[in-house]
Amino acid sequence: MEKIVSLCKRRGFIYPGSELYGGLRGTWDYGPLGSELKFNIKQEWWKTMVKERDDVVGMSAAILMSSKVWEASGHTQSFTDPLIECKICHQRFRADQEKEIEEHEKQHSKKKEKVEWTEPKKFNLLVEAKLGVIEGEKNTAYLRGEITQGVHVNFKNVLNSSRLKIPFGVAQIGKAFRNEITPGNFTFRSIEFEQMELQYYVKPDKEKSMEYYEFWKGVRMDWYKNLGIRKENLRFREHAKDELAHYAKAAWDIEYNAPFGWQELEGVHHRGDWDLSRHQQYSGQDMSYFDSEIKEKFIPWVIETSGGVDRAALFFLIDAYFEEKDREKNGAGRIVLRLHPKLAPYKVAVFPLLANKPELVKKAKEVYDSLKTEFAAVWDERGNIGKRYFSQDEIGTPFCITIDFDTLEKNDVTVRDRDTMKQERIKITELINYLDKKLK
Numbered sequence: 135m136e137k138i139v140s141l142c143k144r145r146g147f148i149y150p151g152s153e154l155y156g157g158l159r160g161t162w163d164y165g166p167l168g169s170e171l172k173f174n175i176k177q178e179w180w181k182t183m184v185k186e187r188d189d190v191v192g193m194s195a196a197i198l199m200s201s202k203v204w205e206a207s208g209h210t211q212s213f214t215d216p217l218i219e220c221k222i223c224h225q226r227f228r229a230d231q232e233k234e235i236e237e238h239e240k241q242h243s244k245k246k247e248k249v250e251w252t253e254p255k256k257f258n259l260l261v262e263a264k265l266g267v268i269e270g271e272k273n274t275a276y277l278r279g280e281i282t283q284g285v286h287v288n289f290k291n292v293l294n295s296s297r298l299k300i301p302f303g304v305a306q307i308g309k310a311f312r313n314e315i316t317p318g319n320f321t322f323r324s325i326e327f328e329q330m331e332l333q334y335y336v337k338p339d340k341e342k343s344m345e346y347y348e349f350w351k352g353v354r355m356d357w358y359k360n361l362g363i364r365k366e367n368l369r370f371r372e373h374a375k376d377e378l379a380h381y382a383k384a385a386w387d388i389e390y391n392a393p394f395g396w397q398e399l400e401g402v403h404h405r406g407d408w409d410l411s412r413h414q415q416y417s418g419q420d421m422s423y424f425d426s427e428i429k430e431k432f433i434p435w436v437i438e439t440s441g442g443v444d445r446a447a448l449f450f451l452i453d454a455y456f457e458e459k460d461r462e463k464n465g466a467g468r469i470v471l472r473l474h475p476k477l478a479p480y481k482v483a484v485f486p487l488l489a490n491k492p493e494l495v496k497k498a499k500e501v502y503d504s505l506k507t508e509f510a511a512v513w514d515e516r517g518n519i520g521k522r523y524f525s526q527d528e529i530g531t532p533f534c535i536t537i538d539f540d541t542l543e544k545n546d547v548t549v550r551d552r553d554t555m556k557q558e559r560i561k562i563t564e565l566i567n568y569l570d571k572k573l574k
């Protein structure tokens with residue numbers, strides 16, 4: 135983890151939030167490469183979950199939501215973690231995070247102190263915001279604790295403004311905020327994070343709804359595997375009854391085998407009619423669906439897939455990180471991020487063999503300009519070729535292209551593959567086709 139955290143900082147993937155002023159715990163800023171990675175993850179998700187489907191539409195709701203929404207959804211009452219406090223140093227922990235508690239006790243025992251804990255009390259995770267211009271008359275709103283409710287409160291709006299028929303889904307990507315008691319493990323548990331979610335509305339039928347549930351579990355697991363996470367590092371885990379969130383009838387997590395143990399990457403939840411029924415009850419508005427085929431009115435049930443963009447980014451990075459012991463021809467070992475080409479921040483790097491030969495630089499710039507409108511491309515002319523390869527491997531760039539003296543005569547370039555380190559000569563006129571095929 136230390137190596138990943140250091141690579142992320144050094145190469146511009148992820149920086150600590152508000153670092154200039156000493157930091158703000160549980161917040162992270164994504165640098166040039168991190169924001170490209172996140173953008174690619176979100177784009178792939180949107181492609182699979184919305185664009186390639188006829189039964190799913192997207193939406194984008196406000197982050198700030200009325201406190202009434204959260205009363206209805208049950209979050210003001212039940213969105214809590216059990217909090218305990220160390221009576222010696224007053225540090226607070228989640229009572230269910232055994233490893234962190236053990237670690238804390240160890241720290242004190244080194245000083246020959248025995249920790250006593252307060253009784254667990256419920257700590258609400260919603261982040262409050264005070265809105266309004268007049269002091270004393272400010273209204274409490276909440277930054278959304280899950281992006282889900284923005285979709286459910288718009289169920290009727292989406293239905294009335296589209297021609298969707300059940301079963302259908304509404305997808306959304308956006309920020310969520312939780313007052314986590316112990317943010318940690320780098321971006322894994324943050325206060326501010328991004329979610330990508332599907333709310334899939336189905337008929338209230340036990341058997342059929344479970345078929346959809348299994349279907350979406352499969353879609354989500356395949357999505358991670360198809361984007362290169364090794365299958366031995368992924369598994370499903372069912373939530374025990376006492377673990378279920380207040381809205382869930384059933385829940386399975388997709389877990390990743392992280393350096394700090396198997397951890398939740400995404401949740402697939404059967405939310406039943408919880409959300410729409412509660413919003414109907416609290417708003418007094420009809421949230422039912424009229425099925426014109428069977429001439430029946432009902433409150434649909436919801437199957438939800440809910441993944442974290444930041445957790446996905448972190449686990450994609452961890453899974454792709456390799457330190458190669460075998461040596462390149464010049465004797466230097468390398469660090470390589472074997473990111474799936476669809477996720478790699480840059481797809482191709484272009485270099486002139488020598489930065490001080492204007493004819494090479496001119497030709498290389500021409501190649502670079504022709505590629506950068508097609509693929510995320512980067513220019514590099516620092517140091518020697520070996521160092522440039524090393525630098526691109528470390529950030530996961532799948533291909534490096536070198537323009538040398540032969541290029542000027544034969545109009546071809548050297549293309550070097552990140553994973554195999556093999557080099558091929560490719561005609562400049564063939565380059566876009568060649569890369570297009572390889573990057574799919």
Ligand code: GAP
Nearest residue numbers: 280282322323324327399400401440441442445
């Ligand atoms: N709408 C359902 C829901 O929010 P969740 O299991 O609480 O379910 C879904 O969260 C996903 O959001 C998690 O699987 C995780 O990827 C991400 N997530 C949740 N809390 C997070 C946090 N504090 N920091 C980073 N990601 C988080």
